[in-house]
Amino acid sequence: MADKLEKKITLLLGTFFAGAVFFYSFTQPFQPDAVHCAIPQEATFVFKAENLDELLNSPVCGQIEKALGTGTSLRAIAESNDWINLAAASEIAVADLPFRSAGRQKTWAASSWVGWRSPWLRWKLEAAEGGKLQFMGKHAVWPVWTYADPELITGLHLTFALTDNVLLACLSENPTDILILLDTYDGKLAAFNEEKQYDD
Numbered sequence: 773m774a775d776k777l778e779k780k781i782t783l784l785l786g787t788f789f790a791g792a793v794f795f796y797s798f799t800q801p802f803q804p805d806a807v808h809c810a811i812p813q814e815a816t817f818v819f820k821a822e823n824l825d826e827l828l829n830s831p832v833c834g835q836i837e838k839a840l841g842t843g844t845s846l847r848a849i850a851e852s853n854d855w856i857n858l859a860a861a862s863e864i865a866v867a868d869l870p871f872r873s874a875g876r877q878k879t880w881a882a883s884s885w886v887g888w889r890s891p892w893l894r895w896k897l898e899a900a901e902g903g904k905l906q907f908m909g910k911h912a913v914w915p916v917w918t919y920a921d922p923e924l925i926t927g928l929h930l931t932f933a934l935t936d937n938v939l940l941a942c943l944s945e946n947p948t949d950i951l952i953l954l955d956t957y958d959g960k961l962a963a964f965n966e967e968k969q970y971d972d
Contacts (some may be wrong), residue, residue: 807865810957811964841925
């Protein structure tokens, strides 16, 4: 009798826990300006778009494409990957960062709100591994990928990381710069403050 009761309690607790995880993973409400949480305070320029189309039609897009190299465009990358609809369906922040790049190529970072789409996006990204997208490992609990494209400027690395709420991207000479974005998201480093920028 006691064993049956214990099994029922275990089953109920397991069901409750699974339900809580499911609710957290798939029903996260939109958090305005959450995309800034992963942008370090050292950012010298931050542009926020409401969606991917707004970013692709902005002057910032041209600057990023220039950094990517001749023959590579954000629109082409977006259209060639079926996971992009999950990755950039809402707010996107793009930042110019000074990481270890004085006198060389700029470092660009982007943070895109994915919210409840995060589990689905992770499955899509994992399914895309093996082509241009390569899994690099995890930082803390967050998976990190690199996007290998021969048309990228030599010496630049395009990396991605996925958290529970945002997809991060970093175009940098140092592939580990993506880890700085993750540490900022996790609160280990100070994040960009939009209000402070306007006050300044």
